[in-house]
Amino acid sequence: xxxxxxxxxxxxxxxxxxxxxxxxxxxxxxxxxxxxxxxxxxxxxxxxxxxxxxxxxxxxxxxxxxxxxxxxxxxxxxxxxxxxxxxxxxxxxxxxxxxxxxxxxxxxxxxxxxxxxxxxxxxxxxxxxxxxxxxxxxxxxxxxxxxxxxxxxxxxxxxxxxxxxxxxxxxxxxxxxxxxxxxxxxxxxxxxxxxxxxxxxxxxxxxxxxxxxxxxxxxxxxxxxxxxxxxxxxxxxxxxxxxxxxxxxxxxxxxxxxxxxxxxxxxxxxxxxxxxxxxxxxxxxxxxxxxxxx
Amino acid sequence: xxxxxxxxxxxxxxxxxxxxxxxxxxxxxxxxxxxxxxxxxxxxxxxxxxxxxxxxxxxxxxxxxxxxxxxxxxxxxxxxxxxxxxxxxxxxxxxxxxxxxxxxxxxxxxxxxxxxxxxxxxxxxxxxxxxxxxxxxxxxxxxxxxxxxxxxxxxxxxxxxxxxxxxxxxxxxxxxxxxxxxxxxxxxxxxxxxxxxxxxxxxxxxxxxxxxxxxxxxxxxxxxxxxxxxxxxxxxxxxxxxxxxxxxxxxxxxxxxxxxxxxxxxxxxxxxxxxxxxxxxxxxxxxxxxxxxx
Numbered sequence: 001x002x003x004x005x006x007x008x009x010x011x012x013x014x015x016x017x018x019x020x021x022x023x024x025x026x027x028x029x030x031x032x033x034x035x036x037x038x039x040x041x042x043x044x045x046x047x048x049x050x051x052x053x054x055x056x057x058x059x060x061x062x063x064x065x066x067x068x069x070x071x072x073x074x075x076x077x078x079x080x081x082x083x084x085x086x087x088x089x090x091x092x093x094x095x096x097x098x099x100x101x102x103x104x105x106x107x108x109x110x111x112x113x114x115x116x117x118x119x120x121x122x123x124x125x126x127x128x129x130x131x132x133x134x135x136x137x138x139x140x141x142x143x144x145x146x147x148x149x150x151x152x153x154x155x156x157x158x159x160x161x162x163x164x165x166x167x168x169x170x171x172x173x174x175x176x177x178x179x180x181x182x183x184x185x186x187x188x189x190x191x192x193x194x195x196x197x198x199x200x201x202x203x204x205x206x207x208x209x210x211x212x213x214x215x216x217x218x219x220x221x222x223x224x225x226x227x228x229x230x231x232x233x234x235x236x237x238x239x240x241x242x243x244x245x246x247x248x249x250x251x252x253x254x255x256x257x258x259x260x261x262x263x264x265x266x267x268x269x270x271x272x273x274x275x276x277x278x279x280x281x282x283x284x285x286x287x288x289x290x291x292x293x294x
Numbered sequence: 295x296x297x298x299x300x301x302x303x304x305x306x307x308x309x310x311x312x313x314x315x316x317x318x319x320x321x322x323x324x325x326x327x328x329x330x331x332x333x334x335x336x337x338x339x340x341x342x343x344x345x346x347x348x349x350x351x352x353x354x355x356x357x358x359x360x361x362x363x364x365x366x367x368x369x370x371x372x373x374x375x376x377x378x379x380x381x382x383x384x385x386x387x388x389x390x391x392x393x394x395x396x397x398x399x400x401x402x403x404x405x406x407x408x409x410x411x412x413x414x415x416x417x418x419x420x421x422x423x424x425x426x427x428x429x430x431x432x433x434x435x436x437x438x439x440x441x442x443x444x445x446x447x448x449x450x451x452x453x454x455x456x457x458x459x460x461x462x463x464x465x466x467x468x469x470x471x472x473x474x475x476x477x478x479x480x481x482x483x484x485x486x487x488x489x490x491x492x493x494x495x496x497x498x499x500x501x502x503x504x505x506x507x508x509x510x511x512x513x514x515x516x517x518x519x520x521x522x523x524x525x526x527x528x529x530x531x532x533x534x535x536x537x538x539x540x541x542x543x544x545x546x547x548x549x550x551x552x553x554x555x556x557x558x559x560x561x562x563x564x565x566x567x568x569x570x571x572x573x574x575x576x577x578x579x580x581x582x583x584x585x586x587x588x
Contacts, residue, residue: 218485
């Protein structure tokens, strides 16, 4: 990287998140050089090129990364380690590498394992944004406006690399916060990974109901909202569960204990208890929504 | 009721559902007489009058019902039995009574208990529509357009009463289906009552997380959608749980067993199993959404 703006970018994974970030950076005038896109699906790469996300396309990560000043990994978490192993000996020494994965401790470990001391130029990141849609076709530059991005650099991460990634997220309209990878994983298990499990599990349960078709026939808008996140990408969520399993199991255990208590209140016909839980939950959520909109 | 349209209406409960139905009936030109509104909150009654939902307001159900050709009960389920006891001796013999409650077996039992043979003119109903908002201020006439309304008349319900209620829902733009009260309660436990429990319980769990404020600070739009139904009226949902407890406990048990299996797959790092459940859920939900939009 020289002067202002980032010279040349390798975008590994041209989906919703990576595609939207690059579109936002282009819109903000932050990219002075070409974007080389890499992915498994030729059709999706073609879409990314047609939509002006990438300038060139390849299915070979080493080809994409060669000469790049900035390498963005926007792939399912399980692909991070193998990808870093694949590209490490073609990375420019000055290159900054960052990712967008929804769990951070495994990513940090993967970077240390694959890059050794080179991990100092790896900046682990996670934008708290997304939709249930996937692929380059779903990307749009406003995705991160007003959203938060969490960076989890370690003590050994180069500050200039962190600052560069931070400024690129801010250029996309995001607010950047830093925290430890462990803390990130615990917080996200509660607010994101747990709700996804609950939604996937509900749709799964209902799909095996004896009168399934009728059950869905009488579901309404509330159900559609509630289960929206169950349309998220299964491979990505498989990897998140595998990467953040400990924190997720802990969150599930806490939730299941509380749900068992609520079930007992329903069984016992304990109206006062039910109303107290529902009232408290409503109040809590309203505070959250007010905060989100402020 | 004489000629076309309904002559005079008593609306007991001037909230989102009752208020929206009356607004829709007015818009459709179905009301030839005045609407007498009854509620517990004078402020909400005043809002209902200002918004043109009701013509007169009272906190006395007997006053509202006297002389009415159609009596709409749009109140929390627990209020149905006491209300019917209160109004039974001032009901016009020809009057049609209907309700909008989210559970139907207890309503049917309440009507039989309070009205005896007069229960023949009671038409149990449930519109599958709503928002998390409450009160007359939230009412709007388009709420039921394209939505389904379930009627659960029994063998002893007068067909002319059912036909009248059906035509009034159709005038509001709804599609009407009939089924048994028991079947209604089983289906709705799965698609509506169960998701509400899960959302309330999630917000409740997170509200007691040690770093609660931070947890909510990093929740995003997916979480907001997922928990929207946790902003629903606590008293109404207390009553639904009490009224449909058996079916709801059964649904909760099935769900909790499935969730425990998913938790075990996370704990064991069983990626193939996780991806299979997520993929199946996504496919099922996409079919459901396509059906909802068709």
